Amino acid sequence: MTTQQLVEQIVKKKSFLCIGLDVDLAKIPATFLQEEDPIFSFNKAIIDATHDITVAYKPNIAFYEAYGLKGWTSLKKTIDYLNANYPEVYTIADAKRGDIGNTATMYAKAFFEDMAFDSVTVAPYMGKDSVEPFLEFENKHTILLALTSNKGAFDYQTQKVGDKELYQVVLETSKSYKNSENLMYVVGATKAEYFKEIRKIVPDSFLLVPGVGAQGGSLKDVCEFGFNSQVGLLINSSRGIIYASNGTDFAERAREEALVLQKEMEEIIKNKL
Numbered sequence: 001m002t003t004q005q006l007v008e009q010i011v012k013k014k015s016f017l018c019i020g021l022d023v024d025l026a027k028i029p030a031t032f033l034q035e036e037d038p039i040f041s042f043n044k045a046i047i048d049a050t051h052d053i054t055v056a057y058k059p060n061i062a063f064y065e066a067y068g069l070k071g072w073t074s075l076k077k078t079i080d081y082l083n084a085n086y087p088e089v090y091t092i093a094d095a096k097r098g099d100i101g102n103t104a105t106m107y108a109k110a111f112f113e114d115m116a117f118d119s120v121t122v123a124p125y126m127g128k129d130s131v132e133p134f135l136e137f138e139n140k141h142t143i144l145l146a147l148t149s150n151k152g153a154f155d156y157q158t159q160k161v162g163d164k165e166l167y168q169v170v171l172e173t174s175k176s177y178k179n180s181e182n183l184m185y186v187v188g189a190t191k192a193e194y195f196k197e198i199r200k201i202v203p204d205s206f207l208l209v210p211g212v213g214a215q216g217g218s219l220k221d222v223c224e225f226g227f228n229s230q231v232g233l234l235i236n237s238s239r240g241i242i243y244a245s246n247g248t249d250f251a252e253r254a255r256e257e258a259l260v261l262q263k264e265m266e267e268i269i270k271n272k273l
C-alpha cells in the first residue's frame with residue numbers, strides 16, 4: 001500500500017487507529033479453545049467487528065511464534081483473511097527484525113512476499129545495511145524503532161551521542177538511507193513530550209505510536225505535536241481493545257473501546273486538518 005492510499009483511508013474513516021492483534025490464549029473467551037484454530041477465529045471476530053473504524057491491524061509476531069507451527073498458521077490465515085476481505089486496511093507485522101544484509105533480505109521476503117504485509121517493524125541497532133534491504137520493496141514500509149514506549153527506552157535511546165540523543169541520530173541518519181521515503185518510525189505514546197523534537201527531524205513521516213490504552217499514553221498529548229498535514233500518525237492499542245471483555249460480548253466490547261478512540265480521532269481531525 002502507498003502512503004497516499006493510507007492517508008485516503010484515514011480521511012475516509014476519520015480514524016488513525018491501529019488495533020494490535022496480540023492474541024494470548026489465556027485471555028480470549030474460553031469457548032474459542034474448543035475450535036480448531038482459536039487464534040484465527042478470535043482475530044476474525046475482532047476484525048469483522050472493527051474494520052470500518054480502524055485503518056490498520058498490527059499482529060505482534062511473538063504472540064504467534066509462541067505457539068510454534070500452529071501460531072504461524074494462525075498468522076498466515078489472519079493476513080490472508082485481511083488481504084482478501086478488507087484490502088483497504090493497512091497491515092503491520094510487528095516483528096522488530098534487524099540483521100546483516102543478506103539475512104535482512106530474507107526477513108523482508110518473509111513478511112512482504114510470503115505473508116504479504118504492508119509493513120514490518122525493524123530495530124535500527126545494526127545500522128544502514130541491516131535496514132536498506134527492507135526499503136527496496138515497492139509500496140511497502142519499514143517502521144524503524146526510534147523512541148520506544150517502555151522504561152528501558154532511557155537505557156540507550158536517550159543517551160547522548162555527541163550533542164544529540166541516540167534516537168535523534170537514528171531519525172536523522174535514516175533519512176539518508178536509499179529509498180528512505182519508505183520509512184516510518186515507532187515512537188511510544190508514553191513519550192508525548194518528545195514529539196515536538198521528533199517532528200523537527202521528521203516532519204512528514206508517519207509515526208506508529210503504541211502505548212495508548214494498557215500502557216497509559218494519551219492520544220490528545222501525542223496529537224498536540226505529533227499530528228501533521230497528512231495526519232502522520234497511526235495510534236496502536238492492543239490489550240485495551242481486544243481484551244475489553246472475555247465474555248460472549250468480547251467483539252462488541254472491543255468495538256466499543258475502538259469507537260471511543262475513533263470518536264476522539266474524528267474530533268482531532270476535524271480541528272487540525
Ligand SMILES: O=C(O)c1cc(=O)[nH]c(=O)n1[C@@H]1O[C@H](COP(=O)(O)O)[C@@H](O)[C@H]1O
Pocket residue numbers: 020022060094121147148149150186187188210211212213214215236237238239240
Ligand atoms: O513496535 C511496537 O509496536 C511497540 C513499540 C514500543 O515502543 N512499544 C510497544 O508497546 N510496542 C508494541 O505495541 C503493542 C502494545 O500493546 P498494548 O500495550 O497492549 O496496547 C505491543 O505489541 C508491543 O510489542
